[in-house]
Amino acid sequence: MREKIVAGNWKMNNDLAETEELISKLKLQMVKEPEAKVMVAPGFPNLYPTFQALKDTPVIVAAQNMHENESGAYTGEVSAAMLKSVGVTTVILGHSERRAYFHEDSAILKKKVLTAINNDMTVIFCFGEELEDRKNDKHFDLVEKQLKEALFDLPKSAWKNIILAYEPVWAIGTGETASPEQAQEMHKHIRTLLDKNVGKEVADSTSILYGGSVKPNNAKEIFAKEDVDGGLIGGASLNAVDFVAIVNSF
Ligand code: 13P
Numbered sequence: 518m519r520e521k522i523v524a525g526n527w528k529m530n531n532d533l534a535e536t537e538e539l540i541s542k543l544k545l546q547m548v549k550e551p552e553a554k555v556m557v558a559p560g561f562p563n564l565y566p567t568f569q570a571l572k573d574t575p576v577i578v579a580a581q582n583m584h585e586n587e588s589g590a591y592t593g594e595v596s597a598a599m600l601k602s603v604g605v606t607t608v609i610l611g612h613s614e615r616r617a618y619f620h621e622d623s624a625i626l627k628k629k630v631l632t633a634i635n636n637d638m639t640v641i642f643c644f645g646e647e648l649e650d651r652k653n654d655k656h657f658d659l660v661e662k663q664l665k666e667a668l669f670d671l672p673k674s675a676w677k678n679i680i681l682a683y684e685p686v687w688a689i690g691t692g693e694t695a696s697p698e699q700a701q702e703m704h705k706h707i708r709t710l711l712d713k714n715v716g717k718e719v720a721d722s723t724s725i726l727y728g729g730s731v732k733p734n735n736a737k738e739i740f741a742k743e744d745v746d747g748g749l750i751g752g753a754s755l756n757a758v759d760f761v762a763i764v765n766s767f
Contacts, residue, residue, distance in 0.1 A: 519724050521724070521767055523554075523748055524748070524754075525556065532563075536559055544571075546761040555764055557576060558580060564603055568603060580607070582609065582612075583632070583638075584596055597633060598636070607640075608640055609682075630642060637678070645728075648686065660707065669714045669715065673716060676719040680724050682727075684729050685699075694729055694731065697742050705743075724747060727749070
């Protein structure tokens with residue numbers, strides 16, 4: 518059974534006090550047992566306080582990035598072991614902002630995913646086309662390439678720890694959303710690729726999230742599509758009322 522998941526990617530927003538305030542509001546707004554699995558991804562310094570504050574709730578705390586090596590002389594980087602030591606066992610990898618601004622390509626992402634899996638972590642793997650790719654009708658091929666290069670060599674057993682997040686770059690932070698039909702079309706394509714390259718069991722059981730300007734007023738329609746299993750939420754996850762409305766949109 519595919520899990521319904523709503524994950525909030527807080528990106529580089531909120532200091533400690535703001536993080537604590539957002540968590541308090543979330544705890545007030547959210548029902549005790551939401552229908553979807555809920556995750557939030559604060560910045561590195563706020564991971565431990567967030568984990569502590571949400572310990573008594575079903576909300577899972579995720580990191581936004583992680584280094585591909587286990588440890589060593591990599592100034593400024595964070596390892597899987599460091600994350601796990603503060604209670605974080607889920608990590609977002611491959612976000613388009615990491616790809617665009619920090620030059621993370623498929624080769625690096627493949628290593629990062631493998632390191633996360635070897636450390637028994639769950640990965641939210643992001644990918645998606647740019648506007649130019651869609652205009653040139655290359656979006657299906659591009660997504661196939663991104664998945665193939667980073668994920669399709671993984672052992673089948675790794676897939677129980679992988680959540681996919683399709684995030685068309687043109688829809689991130691722009692207020693422009695893929696239509697529910699465009700999301701469904703791509704998610705179906707992704708599931709077909711999983712079936713062909715990994716197997717039916719994995720295709721049927723992997724959650725595929727949509728990300729890109731999901732708001733309370735469009736979440737329901739997008740989440741209602743057959744192959745959309747939830748969302749990865751940026752801007753709207755910084756507002757507790759909006760985020761909880763999205764969590765409740767199934
Ligand atoms: P927005 O919801 O702000 O468009 O961001 C989506 C995103 O990048 C989530 O990772």
